[in-house]
Amino acid sequence: MAPDTGTSKFPFVEAEKLKSAAVVCHRNADADAYLSAYAISKLIGDLAPGCQVLVATPGGVTTLTKKLSASFPHRTVEDSDDDFDLYVAVDVGDEELLGSWKDKFRGSRGVKVLVDHHPLREGAAYDRVIVDEGATSAAEVVFALYHELEVEVRRDAAQALLEGIMFDSSHLAIASPGGLRAVVELMDSGADVVLARRELRSEPDYGEVLAKLKGAQRLKIRKAGDWVVATSLVGSFQAHVARSLIYLGADLAIVAGESEGETRVSMRSTQRLLDRTQVQLGTMVAGEMSKRLGGRGGGHATAASYSTAVGEQEALEATLKRAGELLGDLKEVD
Template identity: 50%
Template sequence: MAFVLPETKSVKSVAILCHRHADADTYLSAYAISFILGKIMPDARVSIIIPDGMSMLTKKLAESFSHPPPEHREDYDLIIAVDIGHLELLGDWAEKLRSSSGVKVLIDHHPPQDHSPYDQALIDTSSSSAAELVYGVSKQLGVALEPKVAQALLVAILFDSQYLSIASPRTLRAVLDLVDVGANLDEARACLRSSPDYGEVIAKLKAAKRSRIYRAKSWVIAVSTVGSFQANVARSLTQLGADVALVVGEVDSEVKGSLRAHQRFQTETRIHLGTDIAEAISKGRGYGGGHPTAASFTLTSGDEASTLSRFLAMMGELLKEKPVEIT
């Protein structure tokens, strides 16, 4: 898909939007987009907008890959949203984006949403990271990257591709191109390793202790409850060996849920956690979505227990066998 930027001379202000609780992919992609725009529209002032803060890791990365603080304006000539997935993940900015009179662009590797407000979108769900798409944009626009920017994209690609375990040939080519420009693989791996967050460690161990195990068609399904870090906890349950895991927690009268599955589960069952589970479970009472093997949702009604039983019922339907608890 070709990427067309608006008439650059008319652009004086740009906002690059990251998703809520910015992760390494959304932030470092925004960082690289800012560099690219600096080359093709040097007179424009570029802000990186991060609704609702960053993850711990992103905070650390934002010190190495720092960007001037954002300018707060009523509106921008150009708004580029990157790695967003669901509009709700823009927090208050979803409404500002909708009502903006500027040109709105989306660069994403999450499935597209209906009624999205963008004037143009570069969406490729086969890409393992948004950063890989941003690299493609830099090539298409003929912007030569500096080593620091290549490093930012490499870190983001390693982060979102699970250290290249879900990399495609195109990802690997991008990685080699970035290394040729001056990015360093060892340094990229090192800056993704951080000392443990003990809040997260406790959340994982508590959730593991409380987890309930089910089997259906020989698949192992693990569910648990915890008040924070649902995504990392769900991932850790699959690392313990569950084929698919759901972790839910009640936070501020909402129920937050995160789903993770192994690739083998996805390939053999064709169950898409984003559309078949997260979107379906939140329809009409919240929002949700995501990728085939990683998804999340937020419900404005219900509780942990009813959400878990709803999920198990859905798994029963999709797998055509009722999950049986292993005690």
């Protein structure tokens, strides 16, 4: 349970005793994770000016995050041998995504806090949890924290949070009401939405473009009643390919691929499919499949993934079978 730190508010350590903190993103940190971590670091700096904060990005960052880190520079490490007074895990979802930091958390004397918009997993080793599953981004949760603590959001943190929200909400298209309210307040704090759009634009990544086009080339179409299910096999960028297949018009996209002895299956569905069928990909497909095949997985209602040791073909077939159980018999379309 939570160590008695004498304070019930974030960061849950008295300011005078808080000398070192690590804000830990999920593996391969995306824009929401990194920018939320950046804003949390600023918040800790405001609350405990004597604290040295670093951002940890286990396994590195995405190409876009790398670009963003030039606009939002912060001392960043992948691993560390140090122990910290405070650990804040942000946007992580599955604890496995903490990489080398997972064991570090378990062995540490420091206070461990989770700030997230993914559902909390049972058995996770946090002392304090700040989770809002209704938020479309971790950045919204961080913004709410500033609000609750009555700390003024300074312009650079406001810009970071705005970009985190926009990144995780398809440029606000799927933003929650709380997310939209946060955006207005962040603009009042000096965040610039035109700048945010420009900064979030990424250079095309040749590997990603190739994966998406190959994914389209290898596309298989099935129907379950009126639902269109698209599947494909690619060695990398499975999530990007699945999202592209949704843009092309599929209701459900399942994309599998093997690399480094592991099969990764990513899936996306439309909001329409979720609304009409109540099929939650994170729990009902990815979570369920990782139980059936061995592995780990989870995610959101319309975006989820799992990894497993079985081959890509077997994983894809098994996932399709699961889709059939939930949506009705699948028929191949020529």
